[in-house]
Amino acid sequence: MPPGHRSAHAVTMLQPGRTVLAGADLEYLPGFLGPADADELLAALLAEVPWQRPVVQIFGRTFRSPRLAAWYGDTGAVYRYSGLVNEPLPWLPGLAVLRRQIEHRLGQTFNSVLLNFYRDGADSMGWHRDQEPELGENPTIVSISLGGIRRFVLQHSQQADMTRLELRPEHGSLLLMCGATQHFWRHCVPKTRKVVAPRVNLTFRRIVLPVAALDVEQDSVVASG
Numbered sequence: 001m002p003p004g005h006r007s008a009h010a011v012t013m014l015q016p017g018r019t020v021l022a023g024a025d026l027e028y029l030p031g032f033l034g035p036a037d038a039d040e041l042l043a044a045l046l047a048e049v050p051w052q053r054p055v056v057q058i059f060g061r062t063f064r065s066p067r068l069a070a071w072y073g074d075t076g077a078v079y080r081y082s083g084l085v086n087e088p089l090p091w092l093p094g095l096a097v098l099r100r101q102i103e104h105r106l107g108q109t110f111n112s113v114l115l116n117f118y119r120d121g122a123d124s125m126g127w128h129r130d131q132e133p134e135l136g137e138n139p140t141i142v143s144i145s146l147g148g149i150r151r152f153v154l155q156h157s158q159q160a161d162m163t164r165l166e167l168r169p170e171h172g173s174l175l176l177m178c179g180a181t182q183h184f185w186r187h188c189v190p191k192t193r194k195v196v197a198p199r200v201n202l203t204f205r206r207i208v209l210p211v212a213a214l215d216v217e218q219d220s221v222v223a224s225g
């Protein structure tokens with residue numbers, strides 16, 4: 001490939017409804033929240049969340065996270081990733097209401113939510129899978145998007161030449177990732193040079209292992225709480 005050219009990957013755009021493909025089990029529900037509810041929740045989160053930009057460790061190197069984040073959950077729902085130990089903040093009213101709406105719709109319970117705040121196109125999320133031990137085998141992740149529209153890209157973790165899956169999650173939309181999705185597919189939110197409105201993403205999760213059962217590292221960074 002000539003220098004300066006970006007590699008071209010075949011991309012399949014995810015459609016509303018369910019997609020089951022090569023280990024991925026996804027369901028995209030645009031309009032899960034109506035525009036007024038989505039606007040109200042976004043405004044509340046931007047005003048009330050004590051956003052932090054944590055220092056993370058990836059492959060032994062230390063970085064400032066390329067976005068802001070916060071972790072909310074039930075007491076004891078401690079989540080460790082990238083060298084961080086995230087102690088849960090108590091549920092904000094808007095987050096508690098949203099949790100109940102999701103649980104009612106999906107018939108599953110969630111005890112925590114990770115909030116990510118992409119201030120502009122320079123903020124991003126690198127390739128990763130949500131596969132930390134405390135999420136258990138085949139975790140169900142429910143992703144709610146608010147605000148600006150960004151690319152959400154999935155790539156098969158073992159067959160890099162397989163078509164990528166892509167979505168532009170709308171304001172108020174829900175994306176369900178379940179089954180073996182986190183085992184076979186990684187995902188990211190790339191940077192963009194386009195002018196984009198601030199975006200908040202919420203991923204509802206279920207922490208299944210008590211933190212006492214985990215080998216907590218002494219030098220981990222406490223990110224929130």
Ligand SMILES: O=C(O)CCC(=O)C(=O)O
Binds near residue numbers: 114116
């Ligand atoms: O912002 C997004 O849509 C993705 C968030 C994400 O990948 C995560 O929380 O693990």
